[in-house]
Amino acid sequence: xxxxxxxxxxxxxxxxxxxxxxxxxxxxxxxxxxxxxxxxxxxxxxxxxxxxxxxxxxxxxxxxxxxxxxxxxxxxxxxxxxxxxxxxxxxxxxxxxxxxxxxxxxxxxxxxxxxxxxxxxxxxxxxxxxxxxxxxxxxxxxxxxxxxxxxxxxxxxxxxxxxxxxxxxxxxxxxxxxxxxxxxxxxxxxxxxxxxxxxxxxxxxxx
Amino acid sequence: xxxxxxxxxxxxxxxxxxxxxxxxxxxxxxxxxxxxxxxxxxxxxxxxxxxxxxxxxxxxxxxxxxxxxxxxxxxxxxxxxxxxxxxxxxxxxxxxxxxxxxxxxxxxxxxxxxxxxxxxxxxxxxxxxxxxxxxxxxxxxxxxxxxxxxxxxxxxxxxxxxxxxxxxxxxxxxxxxxxxxxxxxxxxxxxxxxxxxxxxxxxxxxx
Amino acid sequence: xxxxxxxxxxxxxxxxxxxxxxxxxxxxxxxxxxxxxxxxxxxxxxxxxxxxxxxxxxxxxxxxxxxxxxxxxxxxxxxxxxxxxxxxxxxxxxxxxxxxxxxxxxxxxxxxxxxxxxxxxxxxxxxxxxxxxxxxxxxxxxxxxxxxxxxxxxxxxxxxxxxxxxxxxxxxxxxxxxxxxxxxxxxxxxxxxxxxxxxxxxxxxxx
Amino acid sequence: xxxxxxxxxxxxxxxxxxxxxxxxxxxxxxxxxxxxxxxxxxxxxxxxxxxxxxxxxxxxxxxxxxxxxxxxxxxxxxxxxxxxxxxxxxxxxxxxxxxxxxxxxxxxxxxxxxxxxxxxxxxxxxxxxxxxxxxxxxxxxxxxxxxxxxxxxxxxxxxxxxxxxxxxxxxxxxxxxxxxxxxxxxxxxxxxxxxxxxxxxxxxxxx
Numbered sequence: 062x063x064x065x066x067x068x069x070x071x072x073x074x075x076x077x078x079x080x081x082x083x084x085x086x087x088x089x090x091x092x093x094x095x096x097x098x099x100x101x102x103x104x105x106x107x108x109x110x111x112x113x114x115x116x117x118x119x120x121x122x123x124x125x126x127x128x129x130x131x132x133x134x135x136x137x138x139x140x141x142x143x144x145x146x147x148x149x150x151x152x153x154x155x156x157x158x159x160x161x162x163x164x165x166x167x168x169x170x171x172x173x174x175x176x177x178x179x180x181x182x183x184x185x186x187x188x189x190x191x192x193x194x195x196x197x198x199x200x201x202x203x204x205x206x207x208x209x210x211x212x213x214x215x216x217x218x219x220x221x222x223x224x225x226x227x228x229x230x231x232x233x234x235x236x237x238x239x240x241x242x243x244x245x246x247x248x249x250x251x252x253x254x255x256x257x258x259x260x261x262x263x264x265x266x267x268x
Numbered sequence: 269x270x271x272x273x274x275x276x277x278x279x280x281x282x283x284x285x286x287x288x289x290x291x292x293x294x295x296x297x298x299x300x301x302x303x304x305x306x307x308x309x310x311x312x313x314x315x316x317x318x319x320x321x322x323x324x325x326x327x328x329x330x331x332x333x334x335x336x337x338x339x340x341x342x343x344x345x346x347x348x349x350x351x352x353x354x355x356x357x358x359x360x361x362x363x364x365x366x367x368x369x370x371x372x373x374x375x376x377x378x379x380x381x382x383x384x385x386x387x388x389x390x391x392x393x394x395x396x397x398x399x400x401x402x403x404x405x406x407x408x409x410x411x412x413x414x415x416x417x418x419x420x421x422x423x424x425x426x427x428x429x430x431x432x433x434x435x436x437x438x439x440x441x442x443x444x445x446x447x448x449x450x451x452x453x454x455x456x457x458x459x460x461x462x463x464x465x466x467x468x469x470x471x472x473x474x475x
Numbered sequence: 476x477x478x479x480x481x482x483x484x485x486x487x488x489x490x491x492x493x494x495x496x497x498x499x500x501x502x503x504x505x506x507x508x509x510x511x512x513x514x515x516x517x518x519x520x521x522x523x524x525x526x527x528x529x530x531x532x533x534x535x536x537x538x539x540x541x542x543x544x545x546x547x548x549x550x551x552x553x554x555x556x557x558x559x560x561x562x563x564x565x566x567x568x569x570x571x572x573x574x575x576x577x578x579x580x581x582x583x584x585x586x587x588x589x590x591x592x593x594x595x596x597x598x599x600x601x602x603x604x605x606x607x608x609x610x611x612x613x614x615x616x617x618x619x620x621x622x623x624x625x626x627x628x629x630x631x632x633x634x635x636x637x638x639x640x641x642x643x644x645x646x647x648x649x650x651x652x653x654x655x656x657x658x659x660x661x662x663x664x665x666x667x668x669x670x671x672x673x674x675x676x677x678x679x680x681x682x
Numbered sequence: 683x684x685x686x687x688x689x690x691x692x693x694x695x696x697x698x699x700x701x702x703x704x705x706x707x708x709x710x711x712x713x714x715x716x717x718x719x720x721x722x723x724x725x726x727x728x729x730x731x732x733x734x735x736x737x738x739x740x741x742x743x744x745x746x747x748x749x750x751x752x753x754x755x756x757x758x759x760x761x762x763x764x765x766x767x768x769x770x771x772x773x774x775x776x777x778x779x780x781x782x783x784x785x786x787x788x789x790x791x792x793x794x795x796x797x798x799x800x801x802x803x804x805x806x807x808x809x810x811x812x813x814x815x816x817x818x819x820x821x822x823x824x825x826x827x828x829x830x831x832x833x834x835x836x837x838x839x840x841x842x843x844x845x846x847x848x849x850x851x852x853x854x855x856x857x858x859x860x861x862x863x864x865x866x867x868x869x870x871x872x873x874x875x876x877x878x879x880x881x882x883x884x885x886x887x888x889x
Binding site for chain 4: 593594595596599659662663665666669670673674676677678679680681
């Protein structure tokens with residue numbers, strides 16, 4: 062057993078991340094091995110799930126350490142996780158999922174964000190007092206890694222994001238200062254997105 | 269172990285309420301730790317679920333006693349439970365849930381109630397003989413605690429409610445004279461609301 | 476243990492019917508203890524599920540014998556089961572369920588039957604060669620027991636029913652010459668109804 | 683135990699195919715015993731699931747060997763499996779399923795194919811680099827076995843299919859060079875079809 066593997070198995074967050082993987086796959090928010098989870102291990106490193114590995118069967122040994130002081134070739138999703146960790150030290154956990162409702166919602170909304178109004182559960186993802194009554198969800202178009210990071214940089218400069226954003230057809234990203242808070246943000250945004258998709262679809266049929 | 273904790277564990281309703289919590293969370297009617305359950309313990313007190321506690325993992329020790337002779341600071345949901353207990357001694361159990369269909373339905377219906385007609389299962393929630401053929405579901409707008417209680421007072425003076433009402437975007441409240449009857453009312457209203465949402469959405473596409 | 480109870484426990488169909496109850500409740504086709512199942516025990520008798528009993532928890536001792544040579548007070552659902560047993564000796568099992576899709580579908584279709592065309596699975600419920608390509612599902616309005624039986628009598632005189640009919644807002648009835656065939660007819664009709672509901676809803680949005 | 687049975691039980695793919703059967707039936711993509719799975723055993727033979735057998739209860743002994751050097755009477759689904767095996771030696775596993783979304787989608791799309799654009803998961807089924815950005819799903823009308831095979835022959839001559847096609851109302855066919863890849867193609871196409879069905883249905887309601 063090499064030192065890196067030992068480190069993962071001693072990391073209690075690694076075990077929690079695997080448990081969360083089972084919880085999320087049961088809800089079918091990670092079809093076909095999609096999605097990427099990570100948990101911060103230091104100021105400049107994190108453990109990542111292996112790409113395409115079925116997240117219902119994760120064990121700590123399946124997590125891969127990534128250190129941005131020694132950058133490797135990386136895909137857009139990994140680069141987005143790194144961006145979020147570098148943005149704020151409080152960001153401890155990042156989750157990318159691919160469920161049906163978020164995927165469809167991200168394609169139907171043409172604007173670069175959608176405002177959620179009138180749901181009591183907004184309070185669970187509000188990052189500011191104002192977001193309790195009007196909570197934005199940013200939506201980006203898929204682009205090259207470089208352009209995606211540039212746009213995220215601009216979005217975070219301009220707005221306070223409510224612990225989540227969508228990339229059209231490319232999944233939902235959520236984060237938190239712990240596994241529990243990231244899970245809470247994920248579950249709440251899944252609920253809000255599914256409600257809003259259903260509400261808008263039905264609105265023309267009512268009254 | 270203090271006396272309050274002992275009381276909860278000796279209360280058979282406390283155990284049943286925890287079992288019901290698991291049944292309800294399996295149906296995904298309580299996203300992100302939302303919802304509030306309570307069971308009456310005396311003329312002027314009840315046991316409540318702790319706020320934000322995941323109801324799939326409730327144990328009797330997680331229930332909190334609340335006595336309205338010695339009022340604490342309380343949120344709107346707790347105040348509504350208390351209101352229902354004070355309204356009638358037969359009210360023994362109150363459940364607030366947050367499922368997708370009830371949330372969306374409450375936002376789409378603009379009137380202050382919706383009449384359910386033509387469903388055999390109405391008989392399971394009918395509080396009067398007339399409600400077997402035409403069963404109303406009251407819908408309130410979210411307001412301050414004080415205004416919400418005022419409006420509930422007026423609604424109950426004016427109408428016989430069918431063991432349930434909705435607060436727009438803020439969940440479904442149901443009650444009963446036992447855990448079993450509250451569960452039955454909850455399951456029936458979830459079914460009726462989901463049917464009616466689907467029926468109205470589809471009505472324009474048919475014929 | 477009385478003789479009637481012994482009889483039930485010795486009846487292998489009684490055990491199979493209870494197993495089927497769990498399979499059906501898992502699919503949420505029996506909300507709030509609704510539905511009625513029965514299995515023929517002789518030319519003029521059958522075992523019935525007790526009314527309002529949760530069918531996920533059935534045991535053979537929960538089944539009630541009913542003999543139409545010694546008629547009791549009976550509700551419409553029981554009378555319909557009896558009618559089907561008396562119609563043909565091959566009718567061995569009758570199931571009434573209350574799922575969302577069948578309930579909504581029965582309310583949206585205004586005609587007294589709906590023709591299913593173009594589904595490969597029609598062959599599983601076709602009672603005649605012609606029904607493989609065009610399979611009717613009869614839909615009745617809810618009425619008094621007496622009028623319901625009169626109308627069923629006329630329907631069966633006029634048409635060959637494909638092992639099922641709907642009563643608007645009052646559930647789906649299916650039957651078969653064994654538990655397995657009744658289950659197969661139920662599962663197939665649930666699939667066909669859910670497909671057709673979705674197809675008609677979506678048809679206006681496509682092309 | 684005859685030799686054929688021994689062969690099946692020694693075939694590790696036979697066991698994997700049974701495991702896959704349980705995974706697929708849990709998702710309710712095989713109502714009423716429908717669907718057909720097979721795994722290649724040689725250049726000119728494959729093991730098939732028995733027709734109408736519930737695929738949640740498959741064991742290797744339930745698989746039936748079929749050798750196209752000694753052709754039997756065969757139905758259209760079996761003939762399509764054989765066609766796919768004969769087309770390319772890399773085709774090792776073929777799955778036919780019957781889920782609601784694919785069935786409805788195949789009926790709503792009137793064209794002979796549908797182009798999927800804008801989903802990150804397209805990359806999981808893309809058979810060419812171009813299909814990563816625009817991925818076709820072929821849709822055939824149900825016909826006689828002979829005409830179906832003729833049309834499939836023409837389709838494969840003209841286009842590179844993305845490991846799947848639909849027959850209107852008669853199910854989804856996917857294949858792969860291993861059980862894992864066939865499962866991955868199935869799960870991905872189910873996701874893409876369900877998203878696209880929902881997206882098109884909702885498109886008129888948005889913006």
